[in-house]
Amino acid sequence: MLKNKHIILGITGGIAAYKSAMLLRLLVKAGAEVQVVMTPSAKEFITPVTLSALSGKPVVSEFFSANTGEWHSHVDLGLWADAMVIAPATACTLAKMATGVADNMLVTTYLSAKAPVFVAPAMDLDMMAHPTTTRNLQTLQRDGVAIIEAEAGELASHLVGKGRMAEPETIVAALESYFAKSEQWAGKDVLITAGPTYERIDPVRFIGNFSTGKMGYALAEEAAKRGANVMLVSGPVSLKAKHPNITVVSVESAREMHDACVQAWPAADLAIMCAAVADYAPAEYHHKKIKREGHEVPVIELVKNPDIAAALGQSKREDQVLVGFALETDNEQANALDKMRRKGLDFIALNSLKDADAGFGVDTNRVTLFAADGTSTELPFGTKAEVASSILNHINL
Numbered sequence: 001m002l003k004n005k006h007i008i009l010g011i012t013g014g015i016a017a018y019k020s021a022m023l024l025r026l027l028v029k030a031g032a033e034v035q036v037v038m039t040p041s042a043k044e045f046i047t048p049v050t051l052s053a054l055s056g057k058p059v060v061s062e063f064f065s066a067n068t069g070e071w072h073s074h075v076d077l078g079l080w081a082d083a084m085v086i087a088p089a090t091a092c093t094l095a096k097m098a099t100g101v102a103d104n105m106l107v108t109t110y111l112s113a114k115a116p117v118f119v120a121p122a123m124d125l126d127m128m129a130h131p132t133t134t135r136n137l138q139t140l141q142r143d144g145v146a147i148i149e150a151e152a153g154e155l156a157s158h159l160v161g162k163g164r165m166a167e168p169e170t171i172v173a174a175l176e177s178y179f180a181k182s183e184q185w186a187g188k189d190v191l192i193t194a195g196p197t198y199e200r201i202d203p204v205r206f207i208g209n210f211s212t213g214k215m216g217y218a219l220a221e222e223a224a225k226r227g228a229n230v231m232l233v234s235g236p237v238s239l240k241a242k243h244p245n246i247t248v249v250s251v252e253s254a255r256e257m258h259d260a261c262v263q264a265w266p267a268a269d270l271a272i273m274c275a276a277v278a279d280y281a282p283a284e285y286h287h288k289k290i291k292r293e294g295h296e297v298p299v300i301e302l303v304k305n306p307d308i309a310a311a312l313g314q315s316k317r318e319d320q321v322l323v324g325f326a327l328e329t330d331n332e333q334a335n336a337l338d339k340m341r342r343k344g345l346d347f348i349a350l351n352s353l354k355d356a357d358a359g360f361g362v363d364t365n366r367v368t369l370f371a372a373d374g375t376s377t378e379l380p381f382g383t384k385a386e387v388a389s390s391i392l393n394h395i396n397l
């Protein structure tokens with residue numbers, strides 16, 4: 001997986017920098033081309049000579065070469081890389097990355113990097129547990145940086161706790177799994193629905209629901225990050241898609257969402273139906289606002305909306321994968337399995353409205369994924385981005 005991959009290995013000033021030499025060795029052995037970028041303080045812990053000998057390239061640390069005056073271009077480096085991994089990442093560098101303090105070659109390279117960035121934090125347990133570090137890691141995660149969690153054990157201070165840099169083998173495994181995933185997803189066409197639909201009653205009123213679109217947008221970002229071309233058919237939400245591989249098709253009603261999906265489906269490799277589609281729409285649209293004074297209480301007659309997932313299920317080819325969601329309040333598993341069968345889905349992700357930390361509006365989710373082959377997996381509880389990643393990990397394209 002790492003053969004001929006261009007990897008920037010960022011090294012910062014922490015005791016764990018001695019392990020970076022081993023990490024570099026493993027990356028080179030796996031066939032990667034590695035460019036080391038060190039912060040000035042990292043040189044207090046490991047010498048550039050060791051690292052340039054192991055990587056076969058001069059180490060970059062300053063903006064200019066002291067001997068020749070040659071400028072080291074962080075922009076070129078950022079474009080060259082297929083991945084950047086910063087190991088160890090100290091509390092100081094994490095803070096600079098989170099806030100854009102670009103006062104060294106490593107942070108400027110991070111800000112210029114187009115490829116995915118991984119950090120392997122390493123620090124003393126109290127620094128690791130400090131709210132500032134937690135906040136900075138959360139910010140970086142939101143910015144799309146992958147955190148390779150620090151491990152618990154004896155630290156340089158001889159205290160015992162969480163703060164040891166992940167072992168070099170673990171870091172290599174994280175990179176390998178990223179490249180394996182992106183090879184599977186690169187260039188695939190993925191259709192995702194998200195958010196609620198609004199069914200107009202009159203110019204000022206509609207029938208809708210509480211969906212905010214967070215789960216669908218998280219799935220779109222994750223699929224795009226893996227290299228897929230994503231068409232995100234979105235009902236009215238206040239979210240913005242970030243990744244350039246995502247094309248948003250904004251719709252309002254279930255009918256519009258249906259039409260956009262049916263048109264896109266033949267060219268798609270995968271569709272994930274995450275929208276909370278209104279089951280019914282008013283039979284008649286009132287072109288003028290329905291007035292209260294001097295009128296009877298109106299009765300709004302409803303008609304059934306098309307079932308988008310079922311429509312795609314009916315025309316699904318062997319080479320396509322179709323995933324649905326079920327949000328249930330009771331008889332959860334039986335209802336979800338029934339929906340999967342009725343709509344011709346390959347997978348159904350069940351979330352329960354019984355959990356306060358899952359469902360509409362919140363940033364976390366709790367999902368059980370059922371597959372048409374009869375297997376089921378309770379996915380680890382996490383942010384919607386983490387749950388999106390777990391769901392995609394179960395799909396083979």
Ligand code: CTP
Pocket residue numbers: 193254273274275276277278279305306307308309310323324325326327339343
């Ligand atoms: N769905 C859809 N089109 C609809 C209704 C639902 O594509 N008109 C999709 C949803 O995006 C979801 C799955 O079908 O992936 C299940 O949605 P849900 O609302 O739970 O199912 P319904 O079929 O509407 O059943 P009910 O409301 O009776 O639970």
